[in-house]
Amino acid sequence: MARQRNIWRLARRPVGAVAEGDLAYGAEALPELQQGQFLLQVLYLSLDPTNRIWMSDAEQYMPPVAIGEPMRGLVAGRVIESRKDGVEPGALYSGMGVWADHMVTDGQGLQPLALPPGVPLSLAFGVFGLVGPTAYFGLLDIGRPKAGETLVVSAAAGGVGQVVGQIGKIKGCRVIGIAGGPDKCRFVVDELGFDAAIDYRSEDVGARLDALAPDGVDINFEQVGGPISDAVFARMRLFGRMPLCGLIASYNDTSKDSSERPGPAVAAAWRQMLMRRLTVQGFIVTDYAARWGEAVQALGGWMAEGRIKTRQDVRPDLARAVEHLDSLYTGGNFGKLLVQVGASEDGA
Amino acid sequence: MARQRNIWRLARRPVGAVAEGDLAYGAEALPELQQGQFLLQVLYLSLDPTNRIWMSDAEQYMPPVAIGEPMRGLVAGRVIESRKDGVEPGALYSGMGVWADHMVTDGQGLQPLALPPGVPLSLAFGVFGLVGPTAYFGLLDIGRPKAGETLVVSAAAGGVGQVVGQIGKIKGCRVIGIAGGPDKCRFVVDELGFDAAIDYRSEDVGARLDALAPDGVDINFEQVGGPISDAVFARMRLFGRMPLCGLIASYNDTSKDSSERPGPAVAAAWRQMLMRRLTVQGFIVTDYAARWGEAVQALGGWMAEGRIKTRQDVRPDLARAVEHLDSLYTGGNFGKLLVQVGASEDGA
Numbered sequence: 001m002a003r004q005r006n007i008w009r010l011a012r013r014p015v016g017a018v019a020e021g022d023l024a025y026g027a028e029a030l031p032e033l034q035q036g037q038f039l040l041q042v043l044y045l046s047l048d049p050t051n052r053i054w055m056s057d058a059e060q061y062m063p064p065v066a067i068g069e070p071m072r073g074l075v076a077g078r079v080i081e082s083r084k085d086g087v088e089p090g091a092l093y094s095g096m097g098v099w100a101d102h103m104v105t106d107g108q109g110l111q112p113l114a115l116p117p118g119v120p121l122s123l124a125f126g127v128f129g130l131v132g133p134t135a136y137f138g139l140l141d142i143g144r145p146k147a148g149e150t151l152v153v154s155a156a157a158g159g160v161g162q163v164v165g166q167i168g169k170i171k172g173c174r175v176i177g178i179a180g181g182p183d184k185c186r187f188v189v190d191e192l193g194f195d196a197a198i199d200y201r202s203e204d205v206g207a208r209l210d211a212l213a214p215d216g217v218d219i220n221f222e223q224v225g226g227p228i229s230d231a232v233f234a235r236m237r238l239f240g241r242m243p244l245c246g247l248i249a250s251y252n253d254t255s256k257d258s259s260e261r262p263g264p265a266v267a268a269a270w271r272q273m274l275m276r277r278l279t280v281q282g283f284i285v286t287d288y289a290a291r292w293g294e295a296v297q298a299l300g301g302w303m304a305e306g307r308i309k310t311r312q313d314v315r316p317d318l319a320r321a322v323e324h325l326d327s328l329y330t331g332g333n334f335g336k337l338l339v340q341v342g343a344s345e346d347g348a
Numbered sequence: 349m350a351r352q353r354n355i356w357r358l359a360r361r362p363v364g365a366v367a368e369g370d371l372a373y374g375a376e377a378l379p380e381l382q383q384g385q386f387l388l389q390v391l392y393l394s395l396d397p398t399n400r401i402w403m404s405d406a407e408q409y410m411p412p413v414a415i416g417e418p419m420r421g422l423v424a425g426r427v428i429e430s431r432k433d434g435v436e437p438g439a440l441y442s443g444m445g446v447w448a449d450h451m452v453t454d455g456q457g458l459q460p461l462a463l464p465p466g467v468p469l470s471l472a473f474g475v476f477g478l479v480g481p482t483a484y485f486g487l488l489d490i491g492r493p494k495a496g497e498t499l500v501v502s503a504a505a506g507g508v509g510q511v512v513g514q515i516g517k518i519k520g521c522r523v524i525g526i527a528g529g530p531d532k533c534r535f536v537v538d539e540l541g542f543d544a545a546i547d548y549r550s551e552d553v554g555a556r557l558d559a560l561a562p563d564g565v566d567i568n569f570e571q572v573g574g575p576i577s578d579a580v581f582a583r584m585r586l587f588g589r590m591p592l593c594g595l596i597a598s599y600n601d602t603s604k605d606s607s608e609r610p611g612p613a614v615a616a617a618w619r620q621m622l623m624r625r626l627t628v629q630g631f632i633v634t635d636y637a638a639r640w641g642e643a644v645q646a647l648g649g650w651m652a653e654g655r656i657k658t659r660q661d662v663r664p665d666l667a668r669a670v671e672h673l674d675s676l677y678t679g680g681n682f683g684k685l686l687v688q689v690g691a692s693e694d695g696a
Contacts, residue, residue: 271595
């Protein structure tokens with residue numbers, strides 16, 4: 001009998017939040033290994049805000065997942081069979097994969113994953129897989145932080161936000177996080193060393209910013225969009241920078257075109273950009289693929305020195321991946337969201 | 349009897365287009381020269397879109413002109429008396445001044461103006477005074493043009509637009525100008541060497557861009573805002589740049605806050621910036637004061653080689669300055685707009 005695997009496929013394009021039936025989960029025959037391929041047992045699946053983008057056919061930065069195809073996601077796993085030269089069983093790989101417990105792959109989009117001494121797989125994957133380099137390049141290349149500047153990080157307790165704020169502290173910035181709920185706000189201040197946090201669920205973000213940063217904001221590391229973003233943007237200082245990393249508030253948006261969406265007109269934002277000489281720059285971390293090693297080395301060093309800590313939110317059960325994903329858009333996750341696919345940490 | 353001068357003062361803040369009575373023109377006693385001051389006979393007054401900003405108290409990049417104060421403007425003139433060491437009668441100066449035929453000044457904001465051989469004062473002032481460096485730094489520093497890229501220039505027949513497009517050609521770009529009316533469109537193509545022009549008064553800008561630049565736009569040198577800007581922005585290519593130089597379409601805008609203005613929400617623009625990794629950067633040419641000489645030298649060289657030509661729209665009579673200014677917002681000017689204040693080109 002052919003071996004089986006469990007896999008999620010995109011059944012139809014979600015409208016608004018992902019609903020029952022948009023993705024289909026089930027067992028399928030595992031494709032046979034061809035020469036040049038290897039079999040990866042997936043140990044962790046990373047759930048990221050961008051997953052929702054890939055399910056839609058709205059404008060995006062890579063082709064959307066086609067209907068009927070396996071759902072795309074970042075994975076970490078262990079090679080359990082190989083017909084590819086240089087790839088040995090037992091080796092760890094991470095990179096672009098699918099929502100499945102096993103993948104047959106030629107290695108395209110995957111890289112060997114080296115675990116720093118004493119760092120568990122989930123942590124190494126969670127930080128170095130995507131969120132660490134995203135934080136590193138977005139903040140340093142686009143945000144260009146200088147000591148003494150004020151940095152605001154939205155989604156501060158999330159995977160990327162945690163790291164952005166801590167790199168900001170390393171660079172001497174005053175760091176204000178925005179997060180949902182008192183637990184997350186306490187966490188980023190008490191555990192991660194942010195200077196302050198704003199609870200967008202219970203506080204007026206603009207008024208709190210006025211109190212915490214009366215001279216304004218130099219860098220807005222933007223992950224959210226919507227009214228929170230507007231409140232920060234209106235308080236940008238002369239020559240401020242806004243690395244535009246994500247717009248999670250809009251990913252489930254069902255309004256068909258921009259004119260249906262509430263919010264200030266482009267004219268107002270353009271005017272602030274002109275008068276204050278702001279820079280807004282969108283980026284996707286894969287644009288920095290050629291410099292990946294630089295980020296991993298720096299982040300690894302800071303983690304080893306205890307200067308970057310991260311909290312992960314590891315959930316069980318691949319079959320519940322859609323439910324777990326939804327928590328990203330409702331603020332239900334607390335830390336980098338991963339699904340543990342294998343039975344144990346190392347898949348053994 | 350004290351000597352007199354003619355001068356414009358801001359009487360009240362305009363609402364919408366500048367109206368009769370917003371500025372007051374008349375003769376006043378010329379202040380007496382103090383030690384360290386000199387008397388400048390103003391020969392040319394530059395009229396620029398930003399003048400309207402200075403009359404308002406909306407957010408802007410330098411303090412607005414106070415009610416009752418002389419109207420601020422860029423001027424070129426000749427020293428006719430001096431009590432300042434190192435400033436000799438007969439010398440030409442240009443820089444920040446006031447709408448008047450004579451200024452008593454300590455020289456703050458003014459620089460000596462050197463005329464390249466054979467270049468008349470109006471041309472040197474019109475190009476090197478503000479518009480040339482604006483075009484130079486905005487396009488080269490922020491736009492970062494590469495050979496083969498597509499550059500769109502709005503207000504293409506205006507002072508800055510002419511120079512931007514020609515520098516774009518020097519750098520090997522495909523240059524598309526947007527201007528109002530067939531004469532200006534013919535001018536930028538036939539006289540200045542742009543590759544194409546779109547007449548926003550009679551053509552659908554988006555449809556024409558689709559035809560002229562089916563692969564999209566790499567650089568949008570933005571001076572206008574509003575629907576023309578939206579049409580260009582929606583067609584930006586991956587990694588496109590938008591030097592944000594001006595928003596003339598909104599300077600007479602009377603809607604009190606952004607939510608009253610029609611136009612796409614920020615959410616849509618932010619999404620395009622994210623997915624296409626665009627950079628939008630506001631700038632004001634005075635930010636580049638330390639590098640002024642670099643621009644003047646490069647522009648002077650290109651002008652001497654005949655690679656940059658400019659058309660100027662020189663109007664008579666300081667008393668009609670408000671009327672002339674208005675033509676900027678209605679598209680009535682054709683080239684860099686100057687008022688000839690003195691009786692003759694060189695004030696003699």
